[in-house]
Amino acid sequence: MAGMLTVEEGPMKLRDDVAQAVAALRDAIHSLHRQDFGEESPQELRPGADAAAIETIRPLFGGRVPPSYAAFLEQHDGWLKFSGGQMVLPIAERQEPWVAKRLSELRELLDQSEEAGILDDAVILCLGPEEPDFVLYDLREPTEDGEFEVVHFDLIEGELDRYDSFLEFLAGSAEDLD
Numbered sequence: 001m002a003g004m005l006t007v008e009e010g011p012m013k014l015r016d017d018v019a020q021a022v023a024a025l026r027d028a029i030h031s032l033h034r035q036d037f038g039e040e041s042p043q044e045l046r047p048g049a050d051a052a053a054i055e056t057i058r059p060l061f062g063g064r065v066p067p068s069y070a071a072f073l074e075q076h077d078g079w080l081k082f083s084g085g086q087m088v089l090p091i092a093e094r095q096e097p098w099v100a101k102r103l104s105e106l107r108e109l110l111d112q113s114e115e116a117g118i119l120d121d122a123v124i125l126c127l128g129p130e131e132p133d134f135v136l137y138d139l140r141e142p143t144e145d146g147e148f149e150v151v152h153f154d155l156i157e158g159e160l161d162r163y164d165s166f167l168e169f170l171a172g173s174a175e176d177l178d
Contacts, residue, residue: 011071014167018071021170028177029083042081046090049077053091060123062139066147068167069125069137086128088135098129106134109155118153125150125166132156135169 026043033041054073058065065073078090093099103124110116119136126135133154142148147165154160161176163169 014067015071018068018167019075021167025170025174028174032177044080045076046078048075049073049091057091064146066166068147068165072166082126084128084131086126086131088126102127102129115158
């Protein structure tokens with residue numbers, strides 16, 4: 001995110017920016033799906049999470065959920081069928097056995113590559129049970145505003161994109177689809 005926001009406008013502005021980025025990406029996904037398949041995409045934005053649910057994932061980030069991701073979760077606790085079978089994981093979904101199994105499979109596949117450590121110091125954001133790509137927060141270097149870089153990674157092609165925040169990931173993905 002470019003520049004620091006004032007306390008008075010910060011959280012509200014960030015929520016608005018995230019809402020606009022989600023709407024733009026949702027519309028771009030629908031448009032592409034209509035073009036390719038002649039029908040609306042099956043994506044589903046879930047209702048927002050409450051503060052207590054968001055609090056449960058704070059330890060994953062070392063104490064503070066990145067602001068743009070928290071703003072997303074307040075509005076949408078997950079985005080099902082985000083890209084094919086891939087989803088922006090709802091908070092509770094992180095505890096499902098398929099997620100642990102998929103992460104184990106990814107680690108095993110990545111252990112044989114130059115990217116063996118990509119899942120270390122990371123929090124998975126987007127994942128599917130079989131998709132070769134996934135999106136994660138790289139927790140190695142937090143920014144002054146509490147964000148972390150978001151990495152879109154593919155098992156075959158390696159790192160596809162890197163964004164300054166979850167908001168930038170949403171906005172950049174919408175631009176890529178347009």
